Amino acid sequence: MTDDHPDVDDLDLTGWVVRETVLDKSRFVGVVMRDVELDGLITNLTVNGVEVTAYVEAELDRREPVRVLLRSDDLDDLREAWMVLQAGWAVTTERLRRMGEGAAQTSVGGEWSAVQTLRHLVFVADAWLRGHVLDGPLAYHPLGLGASFMDGRQLGLDPDAHVTLDEVLAVNAERVDFVTRVLVAATPDTVGAPVRELPAGSFPAPQPGRTLLDCLHVVLNEEWAHHSFCVRDLDRLESGAAP
Template sequence: MRRFDDEDLTGAEFRECDLSRARMVGVVMQDAEIDGLVTHLVVNGVEVMAYVEAELDRRHPVRLLIRSDQPADLREAWRQLRDDWARTTERVRSMPEDSEHHGVDGEWSMVETLRHLVFVHDSWFRRCVLGITEPFTALGLGPSLVMDRAEDGLDPSARPSLDEVLAVRVRQSSEIERWLAEVTPDQLAQAAPVPDDDRWPPYAKGRTVRQCLGTVLTEEFAHHGFCTRDLDKLSRHVSSQDS
């Protein structure tokens, strides 16, 4: 276990780190930001995650639909997620040229985020929900260990435009919509037909169809939040330059 005593970590950034069971004692934490999978977070003796989750549900009611086991709720969740992305797409088109290709604070740009969701669809829906063994869509963006495997079909050199990525997203959205229109609660509860090979995701075996679909919906929601957060920062930057 690493221990930090009397360290000044002002402005430190922890990216893709596992901080499970970390203890912070006698610390000063002002204007800090935590973004990730956080459970059982105790602040000054108070477990705060129940409050955080309840507030997130209040702000984003679609989260309740995403957690539902009912096909009608899942269809409505998908509709709302698609509408959110449509509005964000219109927003970025109204921003300065190439805003969709600009990342903020080391995060993915909007185009890169959408490319990642193409990969999420291929891996968690087509493979894990439908059991399809075809290679991934070339312009998809996955983890580095997947991008480096030529046999998976991904193209690390791809630099698609927003419209090129959106065209793929439309096809993928239609695929999910057709499936959701007919799926039953019993089918959602079945074991996911994950192909028996070494392609991503490595930890899907043993999950239900509903759990794999839930990953797709949760990724759509979470990454839309990241994208709008960064577009807000880009907009503020442009405004400050104009003032």
């Protein structure tokens, strides 16, 4: 035990929800974990002496083959992945319209609603692509929604705005079109070239040498991850299992 990393013993954490927490190099010894969900950036996870990350990743790839394309550095793979992702969102959008505005605004288990998820993807496109490749001052759409650890107001966002499904879909469609045009126009030379650096105080933080490929990987992976979360929560809503 150290002052920085104290041991924790004999606690009952049944029903706890832990969000946006770093647990790197933690050990859970002699614990009881039943009916537990883990969602996040998880690597090198050992359960009862078995490193399970590779098994989980392989199963996710089997269920959603688009994940393999998302990891590629090949532009044709990324373009195909983007088409697959948008086809999935088209199905989900029709589902949302069928379920109605109430479902689109409903948070399941404290997660973002579908409308909030779409607002976040607007922000992702602005922050990780538009700001890096467009000339002129960096501007985030006010209906975009940043991550919970950010103060979006400092970036001109309005996190408390009431946004309807139709309103966010209209803005999101503009961002989808923009990402599509960037993917179509990209070449093997331009995709590996550094993008313009963002000013201090912007998001993401300035990073010299960031390339267009880096930005595309973030945008596409965010699209995949948040669509998966959205579908998961709509399934829970429709099944009546939403907490």
